[in-house]
Amino acid sequence: MDQGIAALIAGLAGAAGGLGGAVVGGLAAVRGARTTADSVRQQVQDQASAEHQHWLRGQRQQAYASYIGVVAAFIAECELTFFCSEADQMGRMVKVQEAREAFFTPLAMVRLVGPDEARSGAQSVLVASTQLLSAMESRTEDTADPDKPVAVVELAREMGKAQGQLLDALRTVLTDPPSGSE
Template sequence: MDQGLVALLSAGVGLVGAIGGAAIGGLAAARGARIGAETAARATVKQVRDQADIDHDHWLRGQRLDACRAFFVAYDEYGLAASNMTRAVERGIAGSEELVGQEFGRSMTNFRNAFFQVRLVAPAAVRERALQLATGVEDHYDSVRNILAMDGSAMAAAQAEEERLRYELGGIWNALMEAVTDSVARRPMTE
């Protein structure tokens, strides 16, 4: 064989090898780039989801705190209005019962509205305690309103019942405060 032909054949084989190697290398590089891009995309999606979960937890915690604050304020307002109402009845101040009664009714409406906010966002333990408090406040509200319709010995019995209910509310309030404190202190939020 002629040296020129051998060189030409060698060059052709080298060319085919180079093209084949480049093609295989290009395919491997493309596959590696695709795998790298998919891995980066999955990592980005996971990071975005994790950040969304964290943001949602912060938002929910804020909503819970706001709802509990509003509930506490409404409970305090109710307690003040209830005290004013019972004092007006005890003192028998003519005409003041109607004005104080309107304030008492408004405070109860505000308390109910605040309770509904807690029901929407609070964790189960807080909702349960808030429901107990709301039920106790409803009973107390009815008790105070019953006092208005009574006189004499029936009024004394109704006032004793109101005082008993008021004392019960204190215990329920303390249990609610513990549940809220536990809920706020828990991290990460599990409910």
């Protein structure tokens, strides 16, 4: 073989090797870029999820605090009315009714931000407050019936139980890590 052909073969082999190396290097670069892009996409999704959970927790805290506040105000008005004189009871009942009506906006927020444990607890408090309000109105209309105060006291206990269960549920929601199903 003469030197020209050997140089040509060596040149072709070098070009083929260089081209093959470039192809392999390019494929490796594309694969690395895809892996990096997948990692960045997952990181962005994880960060967005964490930020959403943080935002939702803040919304829940506000909704729960508002609802707890109106429930406490209702209970306070009921106590004041129960222990006031008969002459003042009719006038005080207006305040009890207003305190009960104040439930609905915070209740709507609790229903909106959930989860089910909070919704259920808030609904139980609403039902108990409705029963207590009804008993208080009945007592105010008929003060001669000795069973009316007993019924009010019993329903006030039920209201207290419902409030305690609500607080336990809200505490659990706010302290347990999110399950991802919310």
